[in-house]
Amino acid sequence: MSSSRSDNDTLPARPSDHVDSTERGTGDVGLGWQGWLRWGWRQLTSMRTALLLLLLMAIAAIPGSLFPQRQADPNGVVRYFDDNPELAPTIDKLQLFDVYSSAWFSAIYLLLFISLIGCIIPRIKHHAKALRAPAPKTPARLQRMAGYSSNDLQLVDGRTSEADVAQAIAIAESELRRRGYRTARYDGATSWSVSAERGYLRETGNLVFHSALVGILVTVLLSTGLNYTGDRVIVQGTTFVNSESAYSSFSPGRYFDRSSLTPYALSLDSFDVEYVDPGRPGAGQAGNFAAHLSIREAGDDDTRAETVRVNAPIEVNGDRIYLLGNGYAPMITIRNAAGDVVYQEPQPFLPQDSAMTSLGVIKVPDGLPEQVGLIGFLYPTQSTLDTGAYYSVFPDLYNPMMTFNVFTGDLGIDDGTPRSVYQLDTESMTQITGGDTGIDSIELTPATPPTCQTGWAPSPSRISPSPRAPKSRSSASSRCRSSATPAPLGCSSSPSSPQSASSPASSCRAVASG
Numbered sequence: 182m183s184s185s186r187s188d189n190d191t192l193p194a195r196p197s198d199h200v201d202s203t204e205r206g207t208g209d210v211g212l213g214w215q216g217w218l219r220w221g222w223r224q225l226t227s228m229r230t231a232l233l234l235l236l237l238m239a240i241a242a243i244p245g246s247l248f249p250q251r252q253a254d255p256n257g258v259v260r261y262f263d264d265n266p267e268l269a270p271t272i273d274k275l276q277l278f279d280v281y282s283s284a285w286f287s288a289i290y291l292l293l294f295i296s297l298i299g300c301i302i303p304r305i306k307h308h309a310k311a312l313r314a315p316a317p318k319t320p321a322r323l324q325r326m327a328g329y330s331s332n333d334l335q336l337v338d339g340r341t342s343e344a345d346v347a348q349a350i351a352i353a354e355s356e357l358r359r360r361g362y363r364t365a366r367y368d369g370a371t372s373w374s375v376s377a378e379r380g381y382l383r384e385t386g387n388l389v390f391h392s393a394l395v396g397i398l399v400t401v402l403l404s405t406g407l408n409y410t411g412d413r414v415i416v417q418g419t420t421f422v423n424s425e426s427a428y429s430s431f432s433p434g435r436y437f438d439r440s441s442l443t444p445y446a447l448s449l450d451s452f453d454v455e456y457v458d459p460g461r462p463g464a465g466q467a468g469n470f471a472a473h474l475s476i477r478e479a480g481d482d483d484t485r486a487e488t489v490r491v492n493a494p495i496e497v498n499g500d501r502i503y504l505l506g507n508g509y510a511p512m513i514t515i516r517n518a519a520g521d522v523v524y525q526e527p528q529p530f531l532p533q534d535s536a537m538t539s540l541g542v543i544k545v546p547d548g549l550p551e552q553v554g555l556i557g558f559l560y561p562t563q564s565t566l567d568t569g570a571y572y573s574v575f576p577d578l579y580n581p582m583m584t585f586n587v588f589t590g591d592l593g594i595d596d597g598t599p600r601s602v603y604q605l606d607t608e609s610m611t612q613i614t615g616g617d618t619g620i621d622s623i624e625l626t627p628a629t630p631p632t633c634q635t636g637w638a639p640s641p642s643r644i645s646p647s648p649r650a651p652k653s654r655s656s657a658s659s660r661c662r663s664s665a666t667p668a669p670l671g672c673s674s675s676p677s678s679p680q681s682a683s684s685p686a687s688s689c690r691a692v693a694s695g
Contacts, residue, residue, distance in 0.1 A: 225292070226299030234293040241289055245280035248272060252279070252410055255430040256531050259603050290398070297395050301388060308384050316365040319374040346373050409433040414529045416510050420448040423500070443498035444479040454507050456577050465535060465576055470507050508532045509539055509559055511583065523548025530559045531603060537561045537576035542605045544592050552592045554605045557585040585623040586615035
């Protein structure tokens with residue numbers, strides 16, 4: 182009977198780190214902090230992670246198109262707070278009004294930048310080394326390679342085998358070069374071979390693409406850090422001077438020098454706007470609008486005329502001026518009981534819909550027994566719903582009307598706290614018209630001036646179109662809105678003789694960046 186191994190026989194000795202080794206410890210072997218860092222770096226710099234971060238950044242940019250952004254549309258943010266007073270603070274805490282400068286978007290941006298850099302640099306080094314290296318030596322057992330084939334050739338009479346083989350290798354090398362291969366000869370005493378390889382162009386294109394992507398990220402980072410964006414509404418007939426205090430909103434980059442603003446002045450001479458007539462396709466849409474500006478640069482006594490249109494900015498001292506939109510700026514005149522003018526200026530109203538229903542705020546801090554604030558709506562072509570509410574059916578001034586709710590009390594501007602000219606804080610004020618007061622809101626048309634029961638009277642209004650100014654980025658840009666010129670206000674709607682007439686005014690919103 183043949184002998185057999187007993188169950189008690191021991192297995193051959195195993196290395197201490199083998200899975201079957203009896204010397205292997207029972208505790209888990211961890212990576213350690215250096216191992217975890219190395220693992221994390223490899224994950225971050227992998228191409229899969231870079232693609233994931235690129236997709237994540239595209240998704241993270243979506244809220245920037247869903248919510249108004251402070252840098253591009255500060256008035257839109259103000260309107261969002263007015264329309265959604267409960268939801269807006271939460272959205273603001275999530276930085277959805279400042280998506281592209283938010284902490285979470287910047288984190289994705291930075292991780293993508295690091296991932297691309299960490300991925301590209303080693304690949305560039307490896308690729309450069311491979312390009313400098315000759316084609317690898319022909320394998321000794323060539324028949325093991327995929328696509329191997331052989332062909333036997335007959336020797337020509339009177340020639341040696343060495344000469345024919347050398348000529349065949351030379352012909353093969355020439356053909357391979359013609360097809361775009363890199364070749365290298367590996368000839369021996371009794372053997373001849375040519376090695377060829379190609380495929381590096383694909384990796385070169387890949388690296389060029391990713392390097393260009395890094396270049397774009399760096400350019401965007403530097404441009405946002407070294408430039409500025411400003412926004413301003415310019416009224417027709419007025420002048421805007423390029424200084425930080427002249428902007429309604431000013432957003433400098435992190436590294437922008439505020440003292441480096443280029444000096445120049447823009448005067449809004451006129452504004453042209455054409456709306457598609459009712460009954461035609463696209464009725465009410467602005468078919469064309471343009472702001473006609475007079476520009477004066479520092480050190481130049483002469484002015485030059487320029488016209489800004491949508492998507493056709495002009496350039497002034499390296500700043501681009503853009504035209505963003507149009508609206509109405511009514512000229513408001515308010516007199517006290519003695520007939521003295523206590524307020525008279527064009528006030529830009531912000532459009533709320535495509536029919537140019539516009540919202541505006543008037544603040545009268547002095548000249549009356551109490552501080553007075555008014556919240557008004559302008560309806561270029563007023564109509565009435567079945568519920569009795571007013572609305573505008575067309576953006577041009579065919580049947581203009583303005584309505585005002587009047588508040589008295591503390592405007593909140595005496596303590597030096599900055600306040601938006603497009604918002605009225607009514608917390609410390611008393612409403613005396615509209616709402617639950619029992620007194621109808623003031624209604625103004627070009628032919629019906631109201632009077633006020635508190636010792637002041639608004640003048641009648643006359644409305645005419647006026648523009649909104651341009652906007653500039655990394656160069657100045659402006660936005661112009663077509664404006665109106667009504668003169669409002671009063672506490673009751675009983676007619677009285679006008680004390681002053683309002684004149685037409687235009688408003689233009691200018692924005693600069695650099």
